[in-house]
Amino acid sequence: xxxxxxxxxxxxxxxLSPSTVSRALRDGYEISEETKKLVVAYAQKVNYxxxxxxxxxxxxxxxSIGIVIPRLANSFFSQAIAGIESIAHERGYFTIITQxxxxxxxxxxxxxxxxxxxxxxxLISISSEASDFSFLKALHDDGMPMVFFDRTIDEIDxxxxxxxxxxxxxxxxxxxxxxxKRKIALLASASHLSITNERRSGYQKALxxxxxxxxxxxxxxxxxxxxxxxxxxxxxxxxxxxxxxxDAIFIxxxxxxxxxxxxLKNLSFDTKEIAIAGFANxxxxxLLQPSISYVKQKSFEMGQIAIEMLLKLIEAKYPITEFETRxxxxxxxxxx
Amino acid sequence: xxxxxxxxxxxxxxxLSPSTVSRALRDGYEISEETKKLVVAYAQKVNYxxxxxxxxxxxxxxxSIGIVIPRLANSFFSQAIAGIESIAHERGYFTIITQxxxxxxxxxxxxxxxxxxxxxxxLISISSEASDFSFLKALHDDGMPMVFFDRTIDEIDxxxxxxxxxxxxxxxxxxxxxxxKRKIALLASASHLSITNERRSGYQKALxxxxxxxxxxxxxxxxxxxxxxxxxxxxxxxxxxxxxxxDAIFIxxxxxxxxxxxxLKNLSFDTKEIAIAGFANxxxxxLLQPSISYVKQKSFEMGQIAIEMLLKLIEAKYPITEFETRxxxxxxxxxx
DNA sequence: GTGAAAGCGCTAACAT
DNA sequence: ATGTTAGCGCTTTCAC
Numbered sequence: 001x002x003x004x005x006x007x008x009x010x011x012x013x014x015x016l017s018p019s020t021v022s023r024a025l026r027d028g029y030e031i032s033e034e035t036k037k038l039v040v041a042y043a044q045k046v047n048y049x050x051x052x053x054x055x056x057x058x059x060x061x062x063x064s065i066g067i068v069i070p071r072l073a074n075s076f077f078s079q080a081i082a083g084i085e086s087i088a089h090e091r092g093y094f095t096i097i098t099q100x101x102x103x104x105x106x107x108x109x110x111x112x113x114x115x116x117x118x119x120x121x122x123l124i125s126i127s128s129e130a131s132d133f134s135f136l137k138a139l140h141d142d143g144m145p146m147v148f149f150d151r152t153i154d155e156i157d158x159x160x161x162x163x164x165x166x167x168x169x170x171x172x173x174x175x176x177x178x179x180x181k182r183k184i185a186l187l188a189s190a191s192h193l194s195i196t197n198e199r200r201s202g203y204q205k206a207l208x209x210x211x212x213x214x215x216x217x218x219x220x221x222x223x224x225x226x227x228x229x230x231x232x233x234x235x236x237x238x239x240x241x242x243x244x245x246x247d248a249i250f251i252x253x254x255x256x257x258x259x260x261x262x263x264l265k266n267l268s269f270d271t272k273e274i275a276i277a278g279f280a281n282x283x284x285x286x287l288l289q290p291s292i293s294y295v296k297q298k299s300f301e302m303g304q305i306a307i308e309m310l311l312k313l314i315e316a317k318y319p320i321t322e323f324e325t326r327x328x329x330x331x332x333x334x335x336x
Numbered sequence: 337x338x339x340x341x342x343x344x345x346x347x348x349x350x351x352l353s354p355s356t357v358s359r360a361l362r363d364g365y366e367i368s369e370e371t372k373k374l375v376v377a378y379a380q381k382v383n384y385x386x387x388x389x390x391x392x393x394x395x396x397x398x399x400s401i402g403i404v405i406p407r408l409a410n411s412f413f414s415q416a417i418a419g420i421e422s423i424a425h426e427r428g429y430f431t432i433i434t435q436x437x438x439x440x441x442x443x444x445x446x447x448x449x450x451x452x453x454x455x456x457x458x459l460i461s462i463s464s465e466a467s468d469f470s471f472l473k474a475l476h477d478d479g480m481p482m483v484f485f486d487r488t489i490d491e492i493d494x495x496x497x498x499x500x501x502x503x504x505x506x507x508x509x510x511x512x513x514x515x516x517k518r519k520i521a522l523l524a525s526a527s528h529l530s531i532t533n534e535r536r537s538g539y540q541k542a543l544x545x546x547x548x549x550x551x552x553x554x555x556x557x558x559x560x561x562x563x564x565x566x567x568x569x570x571x572x573x574x575x576x577x578x579x580x581x582x583d584a585i586f587i588x589x590x591x592x593x594x595x596x597x598x599x600l601k602n603l604s605f606d607t608k609e610i611a612i613a614g615f616a617n618x619x620x621x622x623l624l625q626p627s628i629s630y631v632k633q634k635s636f637e638m639g640q641i642a643i644e645m646l647l648k649l650i651e652a653k654y655p656i657t658e659f660e661t662r663x664x665x666x667x668x669x670x671x672x
Numbered sequence: 673g674t675g676a677a678a679g680c681g682c683t684a685a686c687a688t
Numbered sequence: 689a690t691g692t693t694a695g696c697g698c699t700t701t702c703a704c
Contacts, residue, residue, distance in 0.1 A: 003478065004452070006697055017675045022699060032673060049452050053398075054697035056389045057680050072417060072433075073619075078408040085435075094449060097408075097433045099421075113430060116340070116385050142339070261623055282620065283409075287597055289625035342681055353691045358683060368689060390681035393696050 005046040014042055025050075052094075056118050064094040065310060066114030068124045070102045070151075071227070076254050076281035076299045077125065080149065083303025084123060091311060093120070102225055104129040111136065121145035121310045126153055128190035128225045145313040149306040150297075152194050152325075159309035160325040161302050165195050168295040168330035169202030172277040173250050175293055175334055177210045181248035181275055185218040185239045187232070187260055189225045189253035196221075199252035199279070218246055226255030229262065236263040240274065251278025257292060258282065264290045271335075279330075291335045298328045341382040350378055361386070388430075392454050400430040401646060402450030404460045406438050406487075407563070412590050412617035412635045413461065416485065419639025420459060427647060429456070438561055440465040447472065457481035457646045462489055464526035464561045481649040485642040486633070488530050488661075495645035496661040497638050501531050504631040504666035505538030508613040509586050511629055511670055513546045517584035517611055521554040521575045523568070523596055525561045525589035532557075535588035535615070554582055562591030565598065572599040576610065587614025593628060594618065600626045607671075615666075627671040634664045 007025070011018045016035070024031045024039035025048075042048075056062040065088060069077045081097060088095050096114060100107035107127045112135070114122060124136075124146055133155045140146055140156050152160045176184050186203050189196045200219075207214050220235035222228075239246055251257040257278030264274065270290065277293035285294045305326055313320060343361070347354045352371070360367045360375035361384075378384075392398040401424060405413045417433060424431050432450060436443035443463045448471070450458060460472075460482055469491045476482055476492050488496045512520050522539050525532045536555075543550050556571035558564075575582055587593040593614030600610065606626065613629035621630045641662055649656060 007699095008697075018697085019676080019699075020674055022697095023674090026699090030673060035673080049448065051393075051454075051697050052449075052452050053389055053392045053454055054680090055699085057387075057393055057682095057696090058698050058700095060680080062389075072408055072414040073411065075409065078414065081408060082437075094453075112385065113388075116388050117430075118387075118389055258620055258623075262620075265623065284594055284598075284618065284620060284624065287594075287601065287624045288620065289623060343683095344681075354681085355683070355692080356690055358681095359690090362683090366689060371689080387681055390696090391683085393680090393698095394682050394684095396696075 004051070005043075005048045006051070007048075009046065010039065010042055010048060013046075014038060060118060062094075062118045062120055063092055064096055064117070064119050065307070065314075066111075066117070066119040066122045067095055067097045068100065068107060068110055068114070068122060069097070070100050070125065070127050070225070072097070072099050074254055074281075075283060076150070076297060079281060079299035080125075080303035080306070083300035084307045085303075086300075087304050087307045087311075093311070100127040100129075102127045102129050102227060104131065108135060111139070115139055115144060121147070121314045123306050123310055124148050126151045126193075128193055128223065131192065145310060147306050147310040147313065149302055150195065154194075157323055159306075159313065159323050161305045161309065162195070162198075162325070162327055163297040163302070163330050164327050165198035165330075166202035166205070168279065168297070168332070169199035169250065169252060170206045171202075171330070171332045172279075172293065172295045173203045173206035174210070175332060176248040176250060176275055176277050177206065177212065179248075179275060182212060183218070183244070183246045184212070184248045184250055185220070185246035187235055187239075187249050187251040187256055187278070188219065188221050189256060190223045191221050196252060203250050203252070217242070222253075222256050222259075226253055226257075226259045229259050232256055232259030233263040233266065236260055237267060240267065240269060246274070248275040248277070251276060253278070254280050254282070257285070257294065258288075261288050261290055261292055277335075286333065293335045294333050296331045296333060298330070302328055340387070341379075341384045342387070343384075345382065346375065346378055346384060349382075350374060396454060398430075398454045398456055399428055400432055400453070400455050401643070401650075402447075402453070402455040402458045403431055403433045404436065404443065404446055404450070404458060405433070406436050406461065406463050406561070408433070408435050410590055410617075411619060412486070412633060415617060415635035416461075416639035416642070419636035420643045421639075422636075423640050423643045423647075429647070436463040436465075438463045438465050438563060440467065444471060447475070451475055451480060457483070457650045459642050459646055460484050462487045462529075464529055464559065467528065481646060483642050483646040483649065485638055486531065490530070493659055495642075495649065495659050497641045497645065498531070498534075498661070498663055499633040499638070499666050500663050501534035501666075502538035502541070504615065504633070504668070505535035505586065505588060506542045507538075507666070507668045508615075508629065508631045509539045509542035510546070511668060512584040512586060512611055512613050513542065513548065515584075515611060518548060519554070519580070519582045520548070520584045520586055521556070521582035523571055523575075523585050523587040523592055523614070524555065524557050525592060526559045527557045532588060539586050539588070553578070558589075558592050558595075562589055562593075562595045565595050568592055568595030569599040569602065572596055573603060576603065576605060582610070584611040584613070587612065589614070590616050590618070593621070593630065594624075597624050597626055597628055622669065629671045630669050632667045632669060634666070638664055 434446035
């Protein structure tokens with residue numbers, strides 16, 4: 001069995017008490033230099049590492065933070081995680097990543113598990129399926145620090161970071177209009193997600209600003225958020241077989257953008273006929289054919305800001321009551 | 337502060353001893369039905385959840401397994417993780433994911449941290465930078481169960497799963513030959529990785545089998561494994577500016593395949609001029625332009641097999657001494 | 673300057 | 689059928 005050296009082992013070997021060893025190891029002021037040296041040297045020799053499990057139990061503090069996201073396979077999230085870890089590790093925190101696969105139940109199980117594992121705080125981007133946040137609210141009321149990023153919820157008052165989804169959607173839609181398109185459809189993610197609403201609102205505003213009609217029949221929702229390709233293809237096909245069909249599509253979610261590109265290809269539509277622009281953070285969007293204009297979010301930076309906020313919350317001496325919501329700019333990349 | 341109910345709380349409230357409560361909760365045979373009901377009901381009421389930290393400390397068993405991979409952003413790995421989790425969760429295990437970003441030091445820190453956290457076992461795909469495996473070997477000798485997948489090492493005798501890299505590379509190279517190419521270059525990952533060698537060997541065999549010369553000057557290594565685009569572009573440019581330049585490139589690593597596609601685009605080469613085929617697991621390879629034939633690994637399945645092996649190791653009643661290495665077929669997807 | 677003892681939440685021998 | 693005790697590895701009063 002794998003059995004690392006413990007403080008007790010060291011104490012025994014050196015004929016000291018465990019408490020002395022503990023203090024020496026953590027450079028306690030009361031311990032003589034001599035003893036410290038002795039202990040540190042021996043600890044080094046037997047490759048002693050403090051046991052985080054025991055520490056967690058003792059201190060109710062684990063120096064680990066839990067990350068709750070829908071899917072790792074979504075580039076936006078893997079980029080955000082890189083941002084989170086870049087700071088968390090530097091500050092001595094360990095990260096535990098869990099994915100919900102957009103399932104509310106799995107998300108709940110993950111969050112509960114993390115809470116039990118006594119993570120010091122939670123970084124959450126909510127699943128598309130989730131609708132009941134009472135357990136999260138209870139956890140928050142119980143004092144569990146949490147920060148929401150990208151997909152936030154209104155029900156809980158805490159720090160949040162998102163992108164300027166409205167403006168990003170506005171810009172993308174506007175670019176289609178400026179390219180001469182007049183009948184722009186919207187392909188969106190689950191209708192109750194915060195980001196879906198914000199992006200739809202930006203889309204709508206662009207239409208209105210440019211004197212174009214906002215048509216309900218031009219909107220299609222993919223509730224599985226693009227993780228089911230067929231759902232996306234059906235939606236695209238639905239749009240493109242309309243008697244009065246759109247000449248462009250704005251797609252308001254990452255994975256659906258990819259699905260839409262594939263659908264155009266499979267349905268043999270050309271982007272000359274039907275232009276597309278959508279949110280996408282994959283690092284290969286610019287290489288896709290059919291081509292797509294895309295709105296890119298500052299994922300890495302968002303991760304960094306989120307963890308900074310969480311650490312502020314965790315390490316605060318006094319309870320924080322004033323919460324900020326940071327909104328990051330997006331970048332529009334036009335095709336050609 | 338967030339403070340969940342403990343067994344002691346329940347015992348106090350019900351005027352029982354902690355051990356009775358503990359036994360009742362775990363349906364111990366010695367406890368009367370009546371008491372059980374009482375305890376379970378109360379536990380339910382106060383939303384009692386056992387504390388995994390305390391359990392880990394007590395049992396030296398955490399029901400969690402550590403995953404060590406180079407990068408989350410690599411589709412192959414996120415797919416493998418999905419496979420791992422699909423089984424781990426079902427069997428009641430929690431997964432902790434860490435990425436090394438191909439850094440040997442980060443990898444070592446991650447592994448040590450996981451070991452300290454008393455994970456029950458490790459699922460490892462080695463970083464490209466790693467070369468010293470003595471600490472891993474020591475950990476293994478100490479009894480830490482581990483299984484290697486995809487990027488394995490010979491130094492440690494345990495269960496392993498990989499793809500048939502040699503055959504995959506052979507098939508891809510062969511497809512280029514059959515398409516009429518005669519001067520096929522090799523763009524490879526770090527030269528000491530197990531997979532790099534296997535794939536190079538398959539590439540070489542195809543050349544030999546078809547009577548083509550194996551040319552050292554047609555081989556380029558990207559030691560950063562495609563995570564540094566410039567390195568890839570430089571390599572591609574190097575090949576394509578040779579006096580006697582190749583008419584095709586076989587790429588032996590996932591991220592480098594993507595980098596090569598981008599390089600061809602940036603350097604304005606067409607795949608009519610220079611055909612490419614490479615290992616790639618991204619779910620959008622087939623949509624890329626310039627187009628690329630690709631070898632896909634069974635990532636999800638590999639993850640599933642790896643975790644099955646690890647659980648076998650963890651849950652074994654008697655020490656296992658006979659280790660299997662599973663080799664999975666790859667799928668070749670031709671362009672057009 | 674160092675040691676003894678208690679306790680974090682839980683379980684398992686060992687009483688009763 | 690239930691309670692007592694000790695201990696997992698660590699820290700932290702409180703003694704000396």
